[in-house]
Amino acid sequence: MSQTSGSPADALSNRPLSIQEQRWDAVIIGAGAGGGALAYQLSHHGWQVLVLEKGPRHQPEDYRHDELAMLYQPFFTPDPAHDPHIVVTRKTTHGVRHKLGWSASCVGGGTEHMGAYLYRFHPDDFRARSRHGDYRELADWPFDYHELEPYYCAAEQHLGLSGDGAAMAAYSPRSQPLPMPPLHSHPITQRLEQACRRHGLQPSPTPRAVNSRPHNGRPACRYCDHCGGYGCPVEARGTSRNAFLQPAERSGRCQVRHQCMVTRITLADGHAAPLRAAGCEYVDQLGQRHRVQARVVALACSAVESARLLLLSRDERCPQGLANSSGKVGRHLQLHGVTLGWAEYPAQRHAAWQQTASSPFIGRSVYDFYQLPAGVAPLRRGGIIRFSAVSNQPISDAQTCAGNNGQVLWGEALVHRLHNYYAATRRIGYEVFHDFIPNADTFVTLDPQVTDPWGLPSARVNLHVDEHQKKAGQWLAQQAEQVLQELKPSRLHRAVTGGTTWHLMHGTCRASDDPAAGVVDKYCRAHDVDNLFTVDASFMPTAGIAPPTLTISANALRVGDYMVKQTFN
């Protein structure tokens, strides 16, 4: 796109602008894992906080076990037909409208529908370049695991993690136990653990932000087996909404405005560097334009959307985009590596399948492959294997049956394959979390043609997956399958090998002590803008092997602590 000095948000200037007199201590843009945690931290230290969220505010009673509505229709994420991200790869000939890069668009963000597998990062995730050398765009973080550790403990308490902290301590050291014991497990879990141990592995309960007993005023899990992709109607899952934002609102010092789309960050008058943010402009659900003022502005809209907002906020003082004198805004985008599959077993094969179970969960994680053997892949960065029961999702399960291993099943053959499927079979799945290597061909810009419903350029995601991810995924899948083979499945299905998630993102505003190498400093403050912070995963120099959600919340608490200790007058 041609870089003119005016902001694309000028396109909205024909709408009347309401300038609000109140000056907030902080305005936070985005109400997900980072924005919620920051709002909590600041409001509980006496700050007046405004949170602006583009999406709606769902209520627990909105959450049904409706696979079509929750997983297929646009409920948590925008409809790519109207509000897309445009994805370009080396193999695509056209930019594709896609939901890649939308975790969620609602109060609570992706935590509203997450599977809630909340792992900490490994200490080596903070020093990937030191550990693995100069490969692609690897970098060390400007702070280490130990600086974040107390905030991990706090985030685990707020969100309510169940699991076995002691068993995970060898993977990520901890100063406090998890607040709750593990969730109950299905009897087949014992057989799975035995199989793991016969392979020399040490399985332990997967840490989850799901209550194994009442916690922080929220009830224990009812084991309805509709977690990932669904909202929790009983609030047994800890989300940014119920763990951070609701307590913040109860303090009387935090206001959450939903369906408010921020169109640009505004700057204070004057040209002296560093710049200062004055607040932001947003469009509400009625199409009214507002300007709000704040001492501090914090971005928490996700790695893709935070970079987009900075690029949209350019003006004559920052013609490349706000906080972008380094040219690094949008660079170093990382998704997350994923490898997954499952084994299918005849229901009669193991007596444990026949037992009346108090829990459908299997929920065991294996950390033994954090480091790969030499020679498997370009780097020795491996993954976490998470074994689980496969939830019964009839539409997606049937679609898998119809398109299994390149074969197309239809007609009577399909009907017979579906017949009695859930009564006759049981499944154990595996999901390998592994990292996405930052590389020069994966980054975010503004699309030159496609716009969002507000007429602003959509994000254009350029995507390339490094060979490490494929090779690591291939090897890690084999390790998971060897364990599942022990239980004598009738078939193994590998769904994705070394693939890319569409909903976990990192990078785009890399944290670095060097203003020429990154966008924000170690406290996630923009090098160019004195009072502008990022508290989603955009600050992360590298993705961890684990999913980033817990780390996002922990870091937002850390950044909030820093803000409180500074004076932003």
Add this chain to the structure above:
Amino acid sequence: MDIADRDTPAETTTPPAVQAGNTPLLAVVLERILPATGDAAPMFAGARAAGVCDYAVNALNEPRHQVLRTHLPATLRLLEEQHQRLHGCAFLHGSAAQQEATIQHLLDQQQQPFTLLFHQLINLALEGLLSDPRHGGNRASQGWRLMAYQHREAL
């Protein structure tokens, strides 16, 4: 999920809406994807009786099915032409066995965009068979009963 390995059809302008009543060919194709099994187990009454066809007409007009809706007329035209060539009659007037043979012929030939679109039609049919009945398909929970799926709400 792994979009890095895929190419997809180019974006198009918004296609016209699909209307109930002018899609008899679509209904027959869906019936071939999920046919009635008669009195033999599993005693499934077929796509039409399970509400799949009604569901599909509504769902095709959702933005998320825009690509399928765009290419559907050409796909059905191809099917009709191939059936005429193979069996000398209109697809609608052919026997179930003839209709299946025509579809299989096009799949074997890997005719694009037929193969890609037929996969999407299978997925659409399964949405209609197995979604919550409040969406218009899965009439009397026939799809859930077929799979022995026990639906429960948490509350």
